[in-house]
Amino acid sequence: MSQMLRTMRAILNRNKDQHSIPVMDGNMSPNDALDRCAQVCAFDAPPDDMAFDANGALHVSVGARVLRQTASSVWEEVATLPGSVGGLVFHPDGRLLACVAGEGLALISAGATEWLREVGGQTLGCLTSVAVAQDGMIYLTQGSCQTGPEDWVVDLMQKNASGMLIRYDPSADKTQILLRKLAYPAGVVVTPDDQHILYSEAWAHTLTLCDRDGGARRQVVRNFPGYPSRLAPDGTGGYWVCIFGARTHLVELVLSDADFRTSMMAEIDPAHWIAPSLRATGSYKEPLQGGGIKKLGVVKAWAPPRSYGLVVRINSEGDIMESLHSRVGGTCHGVTAVQPRSDGLCVLSKGHQRLVRQQRGDADE
DSSP states (O other): HHHHHHHHHHHHHHHHOOOEEEEOGGGOOOOOOOOOOOTEEEESSSSEEEEEEOOHHHHETTEEEEEEOTTOOEEEEEEOOSOOEEOOOOTTTEEEEETTTEEEEEESSSSSSEEOOETEEEEEOOOEEEEOTTTTEEEEEEEEEEEEEGGGGHHHHHTTTOOEEEEEOOOOOTEEEEEEESSSSSEEEEOOOOOOOEETTTTTTEEEEETSSSOOOOOSSSSSSSEEEEEEEEEOOOOOEEEEEOHHHHHHHHHHHHHHHHHHHHHHHHHGGSSSSSSOOOOOOSSSSSHHGGGGGBOOOTOOSOOOEEEEEEEEEEEEEEEEOOOOTTTSSSSSEEEEEETTTEEEETTTTTTEETTTTTTOO
């Protein structure tokens, strides 16, 4: 009997640590809002992030380039960097800050490009997001110290937690690691009052608020139904949160079984791992097909998702206020960036290589 009680206690403790997947209902109920958005542009390579400059011009990171949309809606190249470009933001002094895979943070001005490549002896090869405070202080998230941004699936399957939150003072050229051992922090933003930092941890499915020195941490959202990444203020005190993939019970089961996961990673092509994806390929070798195919090959929108599109809006307390979805079979998966503007909400689908915009009022139709 004592052995049975110990076994039951171990199971309960394990389930408590793993967090059950929340049900998508209420303001999180699935819809096709992202698929109904108007397409602004389709890219020839996967886009990653976007930012507006002081004049309102939209900049998008696409592969190793940063593109700018002109007044005539033509895209022109403003920078080519030595690695894939991820997070973007503009500094108050006008410089463009770009996270470059395998390189670090590029601080781009009209005449030159400066670099922040390491902090405390740790190279910054997996920067995922960047934000700037009103005083010019820069905050960065390093997703992992063990893998690069292109190997995020590997990092998840290895169950790593080696990410960092970093502060950089460009005026004094001084860097400081504020937090370590984070579970793939993929988004960071300075709160509207300029007093706190909000950051996401994709593998922990959480949003956490802290002081600007990394202290007084408080979880704002404890358990998302997907993997949260970049954040953007919504203009009313809340935030838009990108969810680049939905969690499934099958993937959670694989993550709980070390022997199976190790064998899968050693023997199976990574494209066919039981793992989240930014976009389903439709290959017959992909997992989850038994739940995703109906008669005559019609994909069921309510099937377990291989990939998914999701953006949620939360208030300052972390309550879900609304959500925009692209369900199984949709065309706006793997959302990695969102930016509100006067004429609507811009959403970047890395999975389907699209920039779309939801016009004001569309969500109410």
